[in-house]
């Protein structure tokens with residue numbers, strides 16, 4: 001089992017240990033505000049290969065590169081004025097921008113799965129301090145076996161990887177709880193490649209331009225990792241439930257009781273007060289809790305599709321999609 005080192009007790013010691021491990025080309029799981037990431041030196045091909053192997057991730061699915069700040073990001077990618085405005089407004093935060101790679105960037109092509117673009121994010125908190133300490137960008141997909149739910153706690157990560165992982169930095173529960181929103185600027189157009197922890201409506205409000213949603217075909221081409229079945233718990237998922245069947249787990253929203261709750265295996269409420277940000281924070285942990293009961297299925301009551309509800313409903317669709 002991986003060593004779990006708490007960054008809240010002695011941040012300096014945790015950062016030093018993580019930087020030493022990364023320096024040996026060994027991946028380290030790290031907390032970010034969205035979900036935990038499996039991080040490795042983005043300039044070291046052996047380290048990147050280990051990430052793909054540990055996750056069982058197809059090599060055609062590129063990794064997000066994490067930078068300490070916008071200045072570091074500008075050394076590796078070309079920012080058009082609109083992308084720069086978005087970065088200045090929302091970094092550090094739950095936002096990834098897809099940008100053309102600079103030819104002189106030391107980011108290894110394996111990170112980009114051979115594409116001429118790179119996905120870049122500036123996370124907040126301890127992750128950003130680690131990148132500064134280490135000195136290289138960190139490639140980091142979510143720290144879960146490919147196809148499974150992204151981890152929102154150090155404990156989830158350690159459980160998933162077992163002996164395959166050396167070190168997890170523990171920064172407490174992820175505050176956002178959903179993966180980053182992925183945007184790509186094309187000319188004057190802002191395209192949403194993945195709804196996530198940054199509400200696309202906030203981007204529209206601050207930047208003063210619409211954010212275009214992808215059709216299904218476009219999504220497959222642009223964000224190669226966005227398969228229909230993804231983020232899946234073990235138990236089958238039933239959406240828009242209006243009642244609960246005996247032995248099911250119910251994950252509901254807004255304090256609204258459903259018929260049949262008395263014979264449910266477990267009833268969880270993503271946000272009794274109907275707060276979508278709170279629901280996002282709880283979503284993945286509750287799916288894992290539901291699985292832990294061994295229930296035969298998980299029923300979800302409807303969740304509004306506004307604000308962060310867009311990303312929540314995206315993840316629920318994927319959790320419920322036929323398994324490949």
Ligand code: TXA
Nearest residue numbers: 034037062063117118119141142179180222223224225
């Ligand atoms: O919040 C997050 O984004 C977390 C934390 C750890 O930062 N990371 C994460 O990474 O969710 P991952 O690997 O699970 O998802 C990355 C997504 C994939 O769908 C991938 O295809 C897409 O980003 N992506 C990465 N680079 C890309 C590129 N150059 N062009 C298009 N899509 C890209």
Ligand code: MG
Nearest residue numbers: 141142143150
């Ligand atoms: Mg992932």
